[in-house]
Amino acid sequence: MQQVCSRVTRVFVGTLIHAPCLGEVIISQSILGIDPQGKILFIRPYNQLEAVKGEFEFKDTSIVQLSPSQFLIPGFIDTHIHAPQYPNTGLGLDKPLLEWLSAYTFPLEARFSDPNYARGVYNDVIRDTLRHGTTTACYFTSVHVEAAKVMCDLIHKWGQRGLVGKTCMDCNSPPSLSQTLETNIQGSKQLIAHISQLGSSLLSPVLTPRFALTCSEECMRALGVLAREGHYHIQTHISENKREVERAHELYPTADSYTHVYQECGLLTDKTILAHAIYLTDQELGICKEERVGIAHCPVSNFALKSGVFDSRRILERDIKLGLGTDVSGGYTVSMLEVMRQTLIASTCISFQTQDPAYRPLDYREAFHLATLGGARVLGLEDKVGSFEEGKEFDALLVDVNSLRSQIRADPGLSVSEKFQKFFFNGDDRNILEVFVSGRRVETQ
Ligand SMILES: [Zn+2]
Structure with missing residues (x-):
């Protein structure tokens, strides 16, 4: 039996937004960990970073704290x-x-x-x-x-x-x-x-x-x-x-x-x-x-x-x-x-x-x-990508509504849901800071 790898290569701490069911956008403040194969190893509540550190192997793990204007969405x-x-x-x-x-x-x-x-x-x-x-x-x-x-x-x-x-x-x-x-x-x-x-x-x-x-x-x-x-x-x-x-x-x-x-x-x-x-x-x-x-x-x-x-x-x-x-x-x-x-x-x-x-x-x-x-x-890929779930591959976008030259005018007081709506209607590639496919950050230039 193959042993499950518990090493974490990268962790994001911040807002996740996805739509696993038609008509519903799920927003959470979470920590998301990625394994060496590019799969989502865990998704836990925002305040459990210390607990997660005891559960998985953190070695050369990059921990990324998202800012209030940033969030992750599926690619x-x-x-x-x-x-x-x-x-x-x-x-x-x-x-x-x-x-x-x-x-x-x-x-x-x-x-x-x-x-x-x-x-x-x-x-x-x-x-x-x-x-x-x-x-x-x-x-x-x-x-x-x-x-x-x-x-x-x-x-x-x-x-x-x-x-x-x-x-x-x-x-x-x-x-x-x-x-x-x-x-x-x-x-x-x-x-x-x-x-x-x-x-x-x-x-x-x-x-x-x-x-x-x-x-x-x-x-x-x-x-x-x-x-x-x-x-x-x-x-x-x-x-x-x-x-x-x-x-x-x-x-x-x-x-x-x-x-x-x-x-x-x-x-x-x-x-x-x-x-x-x-x-x-x-x-x-x-x-x-x-x-x-x-x-x-x-x-x-x-x-x-x-x-x-x-x-x-x-x-x-x-x-x-x-x-x-x-x-x-x-x-x-x-x-x-x-x-x-x-x-x-x-x-x-x-x-x-x-x-x-x-x-x-x-x-x-x-x-x-x-x-x-x-x-x-x-495309028959619903078991691999399209939403954030443990075991799925990490295909994701790091979005920032306040990025350099952003066309979005987002008041800091907006709710996360409102920031997402701003991105949906006013955003463009300038708001997509990083792109990940199967856990790997890809070049976009
Ligand atoms: Zn065609």
């Missing part, structure tokens, strides 16, 4: 981001999805045939997402497997937690991005092998058919088989835009719905992440629930590309797993704080339109839960 989880699109953030957003893809996205992604170009962009994406507090990200890369390997090497080097997929496209795509079925499957297998060789507990592969419009049924079926063989994650897009939904019906006229296309290809599992899902019917949501897939809600992208307004409450009421994503570069920022704020705006828009007087738009507590533990559930 943010971006469940949907396109790493190669990062240079395009803020560009072409006057076009709808399918035109934007052709005019901006596909030409940029074609440049990732050059792994050296990929290295520069991917380095920027990882550094900037970390600096904005994204400790876990579920990444699309381009179709190019060598560039995808570079992405994995860089994530490993920076120490972010990540899922990485080689995007698969084999039809209705520009020649520069269309690959044969065989190339797509072999590339996906090569990426899986590369991640396995890296031997990182923070990195996982995710099979990535771009969406039903650019993947043949054969390609999607083959990826479904591969996913089931290795119990790998799957990510794709669904029902982001009305024209896209029409196009899916034109391409798959015998399928009952867009969701049925994926279901029949074996792509819906408890490790599947579906991005957007704005226009799913009740029947399609029934399939999502039955297959236990997760949904990545990307409001910044949905508003920027005028794709539609997603109803988070409708998903939560059905107990379908829901997380948040930036969807760079449909979304114009890597900031999950901005995604949380626009999650509230989307939900408020729905509340204006609905005929149901009992409809409750989401509040900041719920959005914070979705950006942390909600995202962890979507």
